[in-house]
Amino acid sequence: MNAIEFIDFNTFYGSKPVLQNINLGFDSNSITAIIGPSGCGKTTLLRSINRTAEMERGYKSQGEIQVFGESIMEVKSLSYLRRQVGMVYQTPVALPLSIRENVLFGPRYYGVKNRSELDTITEYCLRQVALWDEVKDRLKRPASQLSGGQKQRLAIARALAVEPRVLLLDEPCSSLDPASTALIEELLTRLAKDLCIIIVTHNLFQARRISNETAFILDGRLIEKAPTAILFSSPQSSETQGFVSGLFG
């Protein structure tokens, strides 16, 4: 069973169609990259999965998305869905809390009270994102003092803290330096052992470096999805060929 399955999925902002007739599956324990020109609907696609797209005015959807076989419109609660599907956004966001409380934001809501358990979660998640050594002496300090790259890793730690099975990342490295980018790529590769990871990226080299499969979207339509090496070396469609060779985008 695929971790995520799009079935005849369409979205609209007002009457304007954005995603059209998407049929697409994502494996668990693998990284899938989504590429496509600006405005083609990549963010909308990710935010449809955790249903945060519904926060936008005028958003409507048709068709179905299944997460581990369950339709996202029929899950028992939004909370249940979003706990399974973590998401990290383009802008690194540190909640206006301490570093520690950023990590514990979800777990505290889900009822973890025990002090040592909270400590364990904090350390485990920060280690997972290779941030522990950098921040272990200032866990109580405001997270706003971290650098952009650190904030982005903190955002991943915060998402991991509620033990999701899927991790969505929307251009997570677009505002980061090469060193932070390398750290995050390494970490994603490691996380993919247990998670279904979907990453939107404008960086084709990044897609090539870290993803097992790549999907190419153009004007809201899925053009092609294939194992990354194949998509880049011998794409089926001429549009993909044009995009990956840098003709447009």
Next chain:
Amino acid sequence: MKRTLMDRLQMACFWVSGLFILLVLLSIIGYLIWRGGPFINSEFIMSSPSGFPLGTEGGIFPAIKGTLWLILLALIMSIIPGLLTAIYLSEYGRQGQLPVIINLLVQSMAGVPSIITGLFVYALGVVTLGWGISLLAGGLALAIMVFPVIVISSRDALLAVDDNYRLVANSLGVSRSYTLFRVILPRAAAGILAGWLLALGYAAGATAPIMVTAAAIIASSSGALLEPVMALPYHLYILFNEHISMNHAYATALVLLGLLLFINVLALSLQSLQERINSH
């Protein structure tokens, strides 16, 4: 060349009008200090009005107390509904028609002349519910008057909180109220408090709504809800209008102005604190 000249001219205009406003304010304060200052002493602040006609001697203690009671009561009665409305508008009612209607209602409430609010509370509380001229009625009239101020200032403070926090928190599956209490409210607290203070100042200076609902020429202002109270602006009005004592009128005005300036400076510093928080 021409452009810099225009720019300079504009700057000069801003400076001149700024200076002009400052000058007006300073001359009001200066004048009040000159006319009223010499009569302010501990006795004036701490004793009740006396003499004949009443107010020619003694002080304004019950009026200070009464004003403080009135604005405190007004704040207590308006912050809960005001804050709840603001939270609805900023956190829950981003879509649909209801928030549009509520915003419109609040805006219209802000436009109701305060004497009309006073007359409404007179008809409802003082007469129909039998409260009589009382602290309770005055507090209610002021609460209705400041309600829109509180809604608008709290709403704007909440809306100024970065939407990314809401997005990130929502994505973790936590409830809106959890996010509200842990992130949004603390983040907007300074701005919300500043709004409360501005409302306090607005209520402290208002005369019309309490004239018909709460104020008496002489009262002990003990804080009993169903007793009339004295209030600074009303006392000032009586002293002045009945030519009882110009000296005491100016001294009372100075005390009232001092109170208002104090409250507003506090509000402004909270506002600038909030701005620093927001830009962080």
